[in-house]
Amino acid sequence: MRPLSFLQPTSNLLAINSDLFRYFGVDSVDYRLYPAPDYFIEAFDVQTYLTWLGYRKSGYLRRPLSLYVHIPFCSSLCFFCHCNQIVSRDRDLIENYLDYLLREIRLQGQYFKNDPRVEQIYFGGGTPTVLQDYQLNNLMKEIRRHFNLTEQGEFSIEIDSRLMAHLSMHTLKEIGFNCAIIGVQDFDQSVQQSIHRIQTEYETLHAIDEARQAGFKTVRAELIFGLPNQTVEKLGYTLGKIIGASPDQICLSNYNYLPEKYKPQRQIDLANLPGDEIRQDMQLQTINQLLEAGYVHIGMNHYAQKGDSLALAQRQGRLHYGLQGYSAYPESDHIAMGISAIGSIGPTLSQNHCDLTQYYDRIERNIPPIMRGIELSADDLIRRSVMQALICHSVLIFESMETFFQIEFKSYFATELKELLFHEQAGLITLDDEEVTVTPKGQLVIGSICKVFDKYLRNQQQRQNYSAFI
Numbered sequence: 001m002r003p004l005s006f007l008q009p010t011s012n013l014l015a016i017n018s019d020l021f022r023y024f025g026v027d028s029v030d031y032r033l034y035p036a037p038d039y040f041i042e043a044f045d046v047q048t049y050l051t052w053l054g055y056r057k058s059g060y061l062r063r064p065l066s067l068y069v070h071i072p073f074c075s076s077l078c079f080f081c082h083c084n085q086i087v088s089r090d091r092d093l094i095e096n097y098l099d100y101l102l103r104e105i106r107l108q109g110q111y112f113k114n115d116p117r118v119e120q121i122y123f124g125g126g127t128p129t130v131l132q133d134y135q136l137n138n139l140m141k142e143i144r145r146h147f148n149l150t151e152q153g154e155f156s157i158e159i160d161s162r163l164m165a166h167l168s169m170h171t172l173k174e175i176g177f178n179c180a181i182i183g184v185q186d187f188d189q190s191v192q193q194s195i196h197r198i199q200t201e202y203e204t205l206h207a208i209d210e211a212r213q214a215g216f217k218t219v220r221a222e223l224i225f226g227l228p229n230q231t232v233e234k235l236g237y238t239l240g241k242i243i244g245a246s247p248d249q250i251c252l253s254n255y256n257y258l259p260e261k262y263k264p265q266r267q268i269d270l271a272n273l274p275g276d277e278i279r280q281d282m283q284l285q286t287i288n289q290l291l292e293a294g295y296v297h298i299g300m301n302h303y304a305q306k307g308d309s310l311a312l313a314q315r316q317g318r319l320h321y322g323l324q325g326y327s328a329y330p331e332s333d334h335i336a337m338g339i340s341a342i343g344s345i346g347p348t349l350s351q352n353h354c355d356l357t358q359y360y361d362r363i364e365r366n367i368p369p370i371m372r373g374i375e376l377s378a379d380d381l382i383r384r385s386v387m388q389a390l391i392c393h394s395v396l397i398f399e400s401m402e403t404f405f406q407i408e409f410k411s412y413f414a415t416e417l418k419e420l421l422f423h424e425q426a427g428l429i430t431l432d433d434e435e436v437t438v439t440p441k442g443q444l445v446i447g448s449i450c451k452v453f454d455k456y457l458r459n460q461q462q463r464q465n466y467s468a469f470i
């Protein structure tokens with residue numbers, strides 16, 4: 001594989017990219033899932049799920065496993081939230097949920113008894129750290145009892161540093177976690193007030209420091225830009241402090257204001273949101289700050305230190321982007337446990353019930369709590385592979401796709417290649433007879449390049465144009 005050209009610190013990056021985000025936007029579409037859950041159907045039921053588990057058992061597409069465990073509870077509601085959460089401190093409610101979750105671990109475990117290895121576990125939420133140490137320990141023990149975990153696996157937990165009085169990073173490490181994902185957002189008080197999440201600088205920096213001391217192999221800090229009352233200076237201050245704490249990875253997500261879709265966001269005053277130009281400046285400033293501090297741009301707003309596993313995987317051409325974001329592990333089957341959790345077995349995606357009563361009912365009847373899903377078509381798989389190549393390797397070689405999928409690339413994607421000429425003129429890609437290569441500038445807006453290959457988005461736009469016409 002040829003060496004890739006990644007973003008380098010440059011004093012005139014701001015000047016180079018002043019129009020970039022205006023035309024191509026900041027990465028707002030996250031292609032870790034293709035297609036998005038909006039396209040899942042209820043005809044994909046538990047029977048379809050079990051059929052695919054059967055194919056897996058008989059050796060078809062037998063890949064390593066990763067587990068996702070959803071803890072939906074939160075102690076208070078953040079107004080920017082887009083997750084499936086339940087705001088409650090009711091200990092009985094939480095204990096009851098955990099009881100069902102343990103039963104689901106046992107239930108799912110029986111389908112994967114002789115599977116050789118689980119390489120990744122991810123505890124997400126909600127807020128996994130609302131749980132007590134014994135509760136997290138019980139979940140991990142049950143997982144170990146029913147799945148074969150690899151010694152060198154990556155076992156992650158999302159951490160709310162406001163809720164660490166009853167837990168320590170050492171305890172989390174002892175329980176078995178080795179990757180800490182710490183939510184930061186922004187240190188500024190007015191930003192925190194407008195998103196209803198007060199989290200002191202000390203709490204966050206202490207959590208990062210404690211995780212390092214406890215020996216977590218990866219510490220990731222997650223910031224958001226585009227929040228209400230946020231400015232370029234405030235974000236710059238927060239990011240400077242985080243860089244000073246030296247986490248292995250930093251993720252800077254673009255805040256997506258979608259109040260019609262996510263109810264908590266209706267409490268955010270639209271007037272307080274930074275305008276497009278400010279968001280563009282935020283993006284540019286943070287890129288420069290991170291590159292100058294020696295972080296490597298991984299893609300999709302992710303940055304990592306040069307020695308980090310993601311940066312290494314990127315250099316070696318074995319980076320993967322899937323349900324759990326960037327990973328240095330090969331593609332795996334994801335088993336999702338807990339309400340609303342999304343998993344993937346072979347060429348399928350499926351989601352658990354989002355309602356507690358429904359979820360409990362299925363577990364009581366000893367059946368996987370599948371609510372909906374989708375069997376990916378051959379076309380979905382081709383497009384997902386195209387996006388993977390662009391997102392992870394910045395190069396799309398037509399011949400590889402043709403060999404793997406038995407298509408004639410240029411005729412199959414004739415419309416898309418025509419559209420990409422616009423991106424080529426803007427200097428985001430180079431395009432020739434054999435491949436598409438994403439330039440360093442294009443890596444900043446990789447989502448907009450992937451969008452060209454998104455058939456669902458294309459169909460949706462065609463439908464909108466058609467209804468506008470009639």
Ligand code: SF4
Binds near residue numbers: 083
């Ligand atoms: S952002 Fe996270 S902590 Fe806040 S309400 Fe949503 S899930 Fe809970």
